[in-house]
Amino acid sequence: MIGSQRIRDMEIAQNETFDVTIIGGGINGASLYHQLCRKGYRVLLVDKGDFACGTSQASAMMVWGGLLYLRNLDLLTVAQLSRDREAMIQNMGCEVSPVSFRYIPSRDTGWNKFIMAPALYFYWMLGLCNRDRPRVEDSYSEKSFLIDNAHDSSFLYQEAILNSSDSRFVLKWITEQDSNPGIALNYCSLTGGEYHSGEKIWRLTLTDEITGWARVAKSWCVINCAGVWTDTVNRQFQIETPYKHVFSKGVFIGLERQDQHNYPLIFDMGEQGDVLSYIPWGPVALWGPTETCLSSIEGGVHTEPEDVDFLLERANRHLKQAVDPSDIVSLRCGVRPLVVKKDYSKNRYPLDLSRKHQISRDSVKPWISVYGGKFTSCVSLAEKVEEQIRELVEPGQASLPAKRNVTSTMQWESYPGLQDPVPSLKWCIEKEHCLTLEDYLRRRTNISQWVPREGLGRNDENVPHLEQLALQFSGGEPVIARKLVLDYMETVERRFDSVLNSVY
Numbered sequence: 001m002i003g004s005q006r007i008r009d010m011e012i013a014q015n016e017t018f019d020v021t022i023i024g025g026g027i028n029g030a031s032l033y034h035q036l037c038r039k040g041y042r043v044l045l046v047d048k049g050d051f052a053c054g055t056s057q058a059s060a061m062m063v064w065g066g067l068l069y070l071r072n073l074d075l076l077t078v079a080q081l082s083r084d085r086e087a088m089i090q091n092m093g094c095e096v097s098p099v100s101f102r103y104i105p106s107r108d109t110g111w112n113k114f115i116m117a118p119a120l121y122f123y124w125m126l127g128l129c130n131r132d133r134p135r136v137e138d139s140y141s142e143k144s145f146l147i148d149n150a151h152d153s154s155f156l157y158q159e160a161i162l163n164s165s166d167s168r169f170v171l172k173w174i175t176e177q178d179s180n181p182g183i184a185l186n187y188c189s190l191t192g193g194e195y196h197s198g199e200k201i202w203r204l205t206l207t208d209e210i211t212g213w214a215r216v217a218k219s220w221c222v223i224n225c226a227g228v229w230t231d232t233v234n235r236q237f238q239i240e241t242p243y244k245h246v247f248s249k250g251v252f253i254g255l256e257r258q259d260q261h262n263y264p265l266i267f268d269m270g271e272q273g274d275v276l277s278y279i280p281w282g283p284v285a286l287w288g289p290t291e292t293c294l295s296s297i298e299g300g301v302h303t304e305p306e307d308v309d310f311l312l313e314r315a316n317r318h319l320k321q322a323v324d325p326s327d328i329v330s331l332r333c334g335v336r337p338l339v340v341k342k343d344y345s346k347n348r349y350p351l352d353l354s355r356k357h358q359i360s361r362d363s364v365k366p367w368i369s370v371y372g373g374k375f376t377s378c379v380s381l382a383e384k385v386e387e388q389i390r391e392l393v394e395p396g397q398a399s400l401p402a403k404r405n406v407t408s409t410m411q412w413e414s415y416p417g418l419q420d421p422v423p424s425l426k427w428c429i430e431k432e433h434c435l436t437l438e439d440y441l442r443r444r445t446n447i448s449q450w451v452p453r454e455g456l457g458r459n460d461e462n463v464p465h466l467e468q469l470a471l472q473f474s475g476g477e478p479v480i481a482r483k484l485v486l487d488y489m490e491t492v493e494r495r496f497d498s499v500l501n502s503v504y
């Protein structure tokens with residue numbers, strides 16, 4: 001069902017001239033949308049799928065001060081990221097919280113133990129001692145589920161983490177602006193268009209992925225925040241930049257959380273400087289992520305049985321109670337867009353590549369491309385892009401009509417298998433651009449990550465509940481609702497069941 005608000009938004013998109021159009025509603029596009037709307041720009045944000053349906057739904061949700069960069073002694077980056085982390089903790093207390101992490105050194109690379117203590121202390125100082133002072137702990141609750149004698153001391157240090165989920169964090173930047181004059185459209189692809197140099201305006205073809213209707217939107221300026229698709233979009237519009245993305249796939253498996261699991265654990269795996277994390281999140285704990293170089297993302301990216309096999313094997317080196325595919329509650333897969341120079345042709349291990357961002361402005365056309373980026377630096381990235389926009393276009397005088405009433409408080413409901421309530425589907429449809437069952441289960445709530453088999457339950461026991469929910473998308477038609485659930489079950493079979501069945 002298409003809401004009347006969406007139809008109105010589509011109409012506005014084709015009738016107005018926007019100061020800026022942002023392509024991509026992941027963390028980069030969403031935080032930039034917020035920044036520009038706040039500054040009075042008339043902004044159109046489009047995403048070809050749901051908001052946060054790309055890499056931004058698959059992260060570790062850490063807001064970290066750049067510990068990784070200490071390895072290369074890139075102290076300026078550590079100081080900058082630590083500053084960004086502090087600013088997020090200060091300004092976004094409801095969304096971001098300080099959390100202690102427990103680093104567990106590998107016994108095989110025993111020397112790491114002696115490096116880690118001073119390194120974490122130095123890291124803490126680079127963060128201007130704002131977090132808790134790092135300390136060594138020999139006895140800790142998590143030891144109870146780790147293999148005996150394999151782990152001695154741990155190092156406790158503080159970072160921050162997103163409170164609810166990465167997708168809800170992205171959504172918040174967008175919905176906060178729903179009473180302001182910006183238009184954000186999910187399931188709306190940029191499929192073509194060109195720059196009219198006489199009028200100095202972009203005419204962009206947007207295709208509504210729900211109805212198939214194509215519209216033309218006018219915009220003075222375009223910002224490409226399409227994540228791993230940034231180069232594809234640039235090629236489509238013949239935009240040249242000094243950068244390109246290389247791709248690194250990251251997979252987590254979700255396992256049932258143990259009672260004694262209080263802090264995220266970071267295990268030194270003793271191989272190529274790799275670490276794997278075990279992050280408590282609601283009723284599950286995420287184990288991963290992998291780092292696999294991909295040459296292409298055409299055809300989509302999925303969890304492969306090898307990814308799961310790799311993670312289970314590594315988990316069983318540390319967990320007292322062995323885990324196998326039947327213990328997996330959920331899978332989580334995303335691709336990191338890592339920025340490199342255009343002429344980069346090496347095949348370096350992805351962990352050795354920078355996770356910084358770069359902004360590239362076209363010398364002729366008003367088009368900005370954003371490469372790389374992460375949650376921690378989303379605010380400073382948005383501020384930097386806004387500086388560039390200021391040189392290209394003045395904030396518009398005329399305002400777009402205000403749209404949603406975002407002042408009412410969230411409504412909650414229960415879901416089988418979860419102790420805590422989740423945002424109600426009705427609320428998400430009315431207030432949060434929720435258009436499909438998957439939007440609700442994966443990104444408006446954490447149901448598909450917390451309840452086995454993406455919310456269906458181990459033996460499909462939640463199907464009747466899902467059919468009730470689906471009635472809200474089918475206009476009360478039970479046959480259509482049933483079909484929506486069957487389609488969802490097919491996706492789960494492909495994406496979850498068949499992967500795990502192939503692991504042995």
Ligand SMILES: Cc1cc2nc3c(=O)[nH]c(=O)nc-3n(C[C@H](O)[C@H](O)[C@H](O)COP(=O)(O)OP(=O)(O)OC[C@H]3O[C@@H](n4cnc5c(N)ncnc54)[C@H](O)[C@@H]3O)c2cc1C
Nearest residue numbers: 024026027028048054055056059060062190227250374375
């Ligand atoms: C396993 C893993 C763990 C990570 N952990 C962390 C972490 O702990 N902390 C951290 O800060 N970062 C982390 N990251 C990195 C972070 O998640 C990404 O860098 C970030 O999400 C990228 O955001 P983005 O907005 O650039 O891309 P995306 O989130 O992929 O957004 C791009 C959007 O563009 C849309 N799009 C593409 N083409 C078009 C088009 N033609 N028309 C309209 N829309 C289009 C897509 O649908 C997509 O939604 C992790 C990444 C991975 C994979």
